[in-house]
Each structure stands twice: as C-alpha cells, then as structure tokens.
Amino acid sequence: MAERNIWALLDQHLVDAAVLRRTLHQQPELSGDESLTRDLVLEALPGTATPTKVAETGAVLRIGGPGPCIGIRGEMDALPVTERSGVPWASRNPGVMHACGHDVHLAALAAVARTVQDIGVPVPLLVVLQPREETYPSGAKDIAEHGVLDTEDCAVMIGAHLQPALPAGVVACVPGGVNASSDEFEIVVRGESGHAAYPHLADDSLLALAETVVALQSVVSRSVDPMRSAVVGVSSFQAGQAANVVPDVARATGTIRALAPETRALLHERIVAVSENVARAHGCEAKVRITVGEPVLENDPRLVEMISAQLTAQNIPVSTDLRSLGADDFSYFAERMPSTMMFVGSEGNTSLHAPTFLPTDTDLRAVAQALLAGYLGATTLLTGTPSRRNTE
Structure with a gap:
C-alpha cells in the first residue's frame, strides 16, 4: 500500500470539517445550552464508542483502546453577540454568535480525530467537548472535578485557540504561564443617606467608593513587583438615583488578573484592605466579595518542546x-496533568468577540494542524519515542 502522509490525511478531512464549521456557525448556542452543538460534533467523530455525558451539556468520547490517553479540548459555547x-x-439564532472561534476549534478537532483514527490511533485520543467556557460556572472545572478524566486515564490535555493578535499561520507555543488567573470582585460601601445640600450630616458612600476606585489604581503599581504582570480593573459603578440625595449605598465591580499565584493572593488582600480603610476614613463601611475564577494557565515545558518540534x-x-x-x-x-494551550494566528482583521469576527478556512486548517501537532507531541511525551509522521 502506498505510504500516506499524516498531514495530507488531515487536509482530506478538512473538507468535511469546513462543512461542519459552517453548520455549527449557523446554529450557535449560549453557555449551558450546547446540546445541539455537542450532538453535531459527536456525529462527525469516528468510531462506535458511546460518549460519556458530563457537565450537563458536555461529553467525552474515547477513540482507541485502553491505556493512558491524550485529551483534546473543544469548547462549544457561543456569545450573546449579534x-x-x-x-x-x-448565525440563524438572533443575538447569538460564534464570535470567539469555538466553531472553528470544534471542526478542527473533528478533523484531527478522523486523522488519528486513519493512522491506527498510536495512543488513545479523548475528545473533550466542553460547555461553558465563556461564563461561570466553568465547564472545564466541572469536567475536571467529575472524575471522568481519571476514569479514562487521561494523561495529557491539548488545546488551541484562534488569536487575531498573531500573524496568520503563526502558532504561539509557550512554556509556563500563558494566561492569567481571573477573579471578580464586588465592593459595596454603606454610609448614611441625607440631603445633598447638607453633606456634613451624611456619610457619603459615593464619595468613599469613588476614592476607593482611585486608590485601587495604585495596588498593582505600588504593591506588586514591577517584573510581574497583574491587572486590577474596576468596570462598573452604581450609586444613587436623585440629584439632591446623598446615597447611602454605592457598589462597584471589577476584575483581578495575575500570572503568578502569589501575586493573585496579594491582590486579594490589598483590594480588601484598601476598600475597608478608605471607606472607614469617610465614616462608611465597605464589604468586599471576591469570586474566585480560573487559575493561571501553565503550559508544560516538556510538552511545549515536543509540540514545537x-x-x-x-x-x-x-x-x-x-x-x-x-483567561481560559x-x-x-x-x-491536573501536563497540558499545553496554543494560540493560532488568524486571517481575520477584527478582534475576538467582535460581531464581524469571521475566521477563514485557512484558519481552520491552521488550528487543525496545531491540534495534530499537539497530539503527536503528546504521543512522544507518553511513549518516549518520536511519533511517525507517515503511516501505511
């Protein structure tokens, strides 16, 4: 039988993958409602194994026999974008759009799965169809805590995401922290309401919170090592309803980002300390609630090296x-396991989450190539021998 190139096989499967991508793009589903998306992708996957449903609308499907397997994540949710x-x-679903490229990621994953099946599955592949990447509660967290990855003996996880900030066709494969931890905070300041003409008789929650917001701008610049990256950003502020009334309650929310766990912990402490003490200086009381989100995304250096090769x-x-x-x-x-997230340059000239973001078929091929390289690199990591680039 003539020798067949793995990468040429991938190109063959990309024809059907492009059709799947358009089908998914026309029928986007919001976080938590991805059942149709899941079923469409499962229908496009090879093999006869029964998928395991997880995280409500998610699923995992094993391709290949027993033993440690390589997971490839495909996130399924769309965004509330017209x-x-x-x-x-x-999109035929008003107000919902695949504006982050998840339709491309899923179609690329289907093409890779069929290619792996064609070459005899040198190492079992676990297709991970993940819901709720865009919102809380996290679909990845639910799957990680479910136990299915342990049951399936998933030893490595691979992911890829389109990134218009990179030149088209370039794949960023970087060791160590590549995405930040992501937490949210809410600050509620309570004071004493009063007539705006007599401010000395009130405790102004709005002023206290406004000065808190300004003070928070110095948390990163004066509390974090300048060689470390971090963000504390206030994104919403609500207080009062009438022009002549000093409000008794003011509320703000924001985001916390860090590339190191110790920086993350420090920011949590400083936000609470600044908020409480600034409010106290104005005769008010501040309560801070921090919602802990994703941890720092750490790419495994050995896996990065093998995928890059x-x-x-x-x-x-x-x-x-x-x-x-x-954050992702x-x-x-x-x-939980050696993992690598790659970022793939896109031909699209608009940003992620924009209503005009539209990756091309060339971008689909680039994502599929990155995922296949991830699978082959992970095969080397698990077996200790280089993966064959060609098979009969």
Whole structure:
C-alpha cells in the first residue's frame, strides 16, 4: 500500500470539517445550552464508542483502546453577540454568535480525530467537548472535578485557540504561564443617606467608593513587583438615583488578573484592605466579595518542546512570545496533568468577540494542524519515542 502522509490525511478531512464549521456557525448556542452543538460534533467523530455525558451539556468520547490517553479540548459555547459578518451561513439564532472561534476549534478537532483514527490511533485520543467556557460556572472545572478524566486515564490535555493578535499561520507555543488567573470582585460601601445640600450630616458612600476606585489604581503599581504582570480593573459603578440625595449605598465591580499565584493572593488582600480603610476614613463601611475564577494557565515545558518540534518539522512558524492577561478555563485541566494551550494566528482583521469576527478556512486548517501537532507531541511525551509522521 502506498505510504500516506499524516498531514495530507488531515487536509482530506478538512473538507468535511469546513462543512461542519459552517453548520455549527449557523446554529450557535449560549453557555449551558450546547446540546445541539455537542450532538453535531459527536456525529462527525469516528468510531462506535458511546460518549460519556458530563457537565450537563458536555461529553467525552474515547477513540482507541485502553491505556493512558491524550485529551483534546473543544469548547462549544457561543456569545450573546449579534452577528454582522454578512456571509450566507451567518448565525440563524438572533443575538447569538460564534464570535470567539469555538466553531472553528470544534471542526478542527473533528478533523484531527478522523486523522488519528486513519493512522491506527498510536495512543488513545479523548475528545473533550466542553460547555461553558465563556461564563461561570466553568465547564472545564466541572469536567475536571467529575472524575471522568481519571476514569479514562487521561494523561495529557491539548488545546488551541484562534488569536487575531498573531500573524496568520503563526502558532504561539509557550512554556509556563500563558494566561492569567481571573477573579471578580464586588465592593459595596454603606454610609448614611441625607440631603445633598447638607453633606456634613451624611456619610457619603459615593464619595468613599469613588476614592476607593482611585486608590485601587495604585495596588498593582505600588504593591506588586514591577517584573510581574497583574491587572486590577474596576468596570462598573452604581450609586444613587436623585440629584439632591446623598446615597447611602454605592457598589462597584471589577476584575483581578495575575500570572503568578502569589501575586493573585496579594491582590486579594490589598483590594480588601484598601476598600475597608478608605471607606472607614469617610465614616462608611465597605464589604468586599471576591469570586474566585480560573487559575493561571501553565503550559508544560516538556510538552511545549515536543509540540514545537512537530510544528517546526512542518515549517509552521512558532512564536514563544505570546502571554496575555486573558483567561481560559483550560487552566483547570493544566492544574491536573501536563497540558499545553496554543494560540493560532488568524486571517481575520477584527478582534475576538467582535460581531464581524469571521475566521477563514485557512484558519481552520491552521488550528487543525496545531491540534495534530499537539497530539503527536503528546504521543512522544507518553511513549518516549518520536511519533511517525507517515503511516501505511
């Protein structure tokens, strides 16, 4: 039988993957409602194994025999965005759009799964169809805590995400922390209401919170080592209803990002201390509630090295520079096993989550190549021998 190239097999499966991508794009589903998306992808996967339903609308499907397996994550949810792409296969679900490329990731995963099946599944593959990447509660966290990954003996996890900030075709495969931890905070300041003409008879919660917001801008610059990256940002502020009334309650919310666990803990402490003490100085009381989100996403250095070698062998440009204070709940998998999240440059000229974001078929191929390189690199990690690039 003539020798067949793995990468050529992938290209063959990308024809059907492009059709799947358009189908998924036309029928986007919000976080927690991804049942149709899940079923469409499962229908496109090879094999006859029965999938395991997890995290309400998610599923995992094993391809191959027993033993340690390689997981590849595909996130399924769309966003509450009204599409303005103008393509015939635009979203048919009003106000919902695949504006983050998850439709591309899923279709690429299906193509990789069929390619792995074609080459005889040298190491079992676990397709992980994850709900709720865009919202809390995290779908990845639910899957990680479910126990199914232990039951399936999942030893490695691979992911890839489109990133328009990179040149088209470039894959960022970076060791260590590549995405930040992500937490949210709410500050509620309570004072004493009164007539705005007699401010000395009131305890102004709005003023106390306004000064708190300003003071929080110095938390990173004066409490965090300048060589470490972090963000404390206030994104909403509500207080009062009438122009002539000093409000008794003021509320603000915001985000906390850090690339190191110790920085994360420090920011939590400083936000509470600043809020409580500034409010106290104005005769008010502040209560701070911090909602803990995703941990830092740490790419395994050995796995990165092996995946990068696979990409380089295919003349795919590899970047080692991209780190961001964005967040992805893929980090819950990375906490439990060697994992790598890659970022793939896109031909699209708009940003993620924009109503005009529309990756191309070339982008689909680039994501699929990254995921296949991830599978082959992980195979090397688990078996100790380089993966064959060709098979009969």
